[in-house]
Amino acid sequence: MSNRLQAVRGMNDILPDEAESWEWLEEALRAWLKSYGYRPIRMPIVEPTPLFKRAIGEVTDIVEKEMYSFVDSLNGEPLTLRPEGTAGCVRAVIQHNVAAERPQRLYYMGQMFRHERPQKGRYRQFHQVGVEAFGFTGPDVDAEQILMSARLWQDLGLDNVRLEINSLGQPEERAAHRAALITYFEAHQDQLDEDAQRRLHSNPLRILDTKNPAMQQLVNEVPRLMDYLGAESLAHFERVQSLVRHAGIAFTVNPRLVRGLDYYNLTVFEWVTDALGAQGTVCAGGRYDGLVEQLGGKSTPACGFALGIERLLALLEDAGHLPQAESPDVYIIHQGDAAAGLALRVAESLRDTGLNVLYHCGGGSFKSQMKRADNSGAPMAVIIGDDEVASGEVTVKAMQQKDWVEGDAANNQVRVALDDLAEHIMSQWSENDLGQGF
């Protein structure tokens, strides 16, 4: 095993059966994004390391211990494989003045990299769809993005996700609350467990998530962020809630909902599920009004969310909503040199009509070719042998009908003149409602 070549831990190959599901989902996602006016943007997977440090925050887990950072050995530049998409997107928006003239709705999809221990729903290379809106002060975009994500679950037939929202207020409000939190916990330091001690100064909000029953009472009486929000922040949050409520979307306000990245302010939301093991978040995001300016751009309000593709696919799989493997429309069987040449031309002419055609390659007995044809799932086979070549005809056989009689070679098949083949197949298609392409 020591010599064996294999993929890097936590970075998975996506093999054909699975990759077809990915493409199917990606198509659905693009249609969904387009229906909300979002336009594609594509950024590099590698960015200068300081971008992420400045955007995500120096003391976050991502920056401290999860980034794939390295120095370009050719010019000494510090680079990082993107651990999330927003920073690069904001960088691109600033660099090219994308949102200078009018607000922009943008999306991207692609791989992200975080050096974490892999487990169910968590990988070192994973894929996200990022949805970002620049130049809208909200709260209507906030609400629209929430409705938008709700529609996606509906489109995909998923009903086991629920919505949680919260407001983080403005940075000053959050800082005041954080200070109050630390003061409170310091006053009760004797009641803090080891975990909480560690988080006290790194991430005091996380202490609220403790599962330790001994700390529940302490945690319940903690200063509430909501009490530190100013009138504007509260009004924004109220408005988002009322818009979402009016759209008929159920949610709970979770005062403990914090995002792991520093740039968020005001609205944050998260779609969670119990169906995925320990990794319950399928989609999460919020407002980040300060980030563009913080990264050197002109002050621009922004709001966005990310969707985990692996987790979404896992949910779809769980619900049995993934499409079946794709089959060709026609499988072409042939035997003999003359037939091989003719069959190749027939295959091309059928593709001219828009059909997906599998031409048998590699020879083999007639029987084995029939087996391949059956195995391919194609509803029809075209058979070309010496007889057909001699008479200028081909045999068309319906494959999905299993009611054939032993020993009767003529089961479910007809001979058709070469010139009539395309027309014959098309009419069979409409009569029998075969395939998905018509």
Place this chain on the structure above:
RNA sequence: GUGGGCGUAGUUCAGUUGGUUAGAAUAUCGGAUUGUGAUUCCGAGGGUCGUGGGUUCGAAUCCCAUCGCCCACCCCA
């Protein structure tokens, strides 16, 4: 980074207190009237038992190390 579980044909798995040449199902290939697919019957190929070392007359089995996968903690999509 910490903990737990697991590594045996392409795949899913058996494999007794350590004892002949490591099995099954499934998949693949071939055959059962040489031009006909499901099902059925017959046959074949396919394994450095993750890897390396140790104990033993003898190791898939016991011990040590190592690599890998999975799940959980932490954190997050």
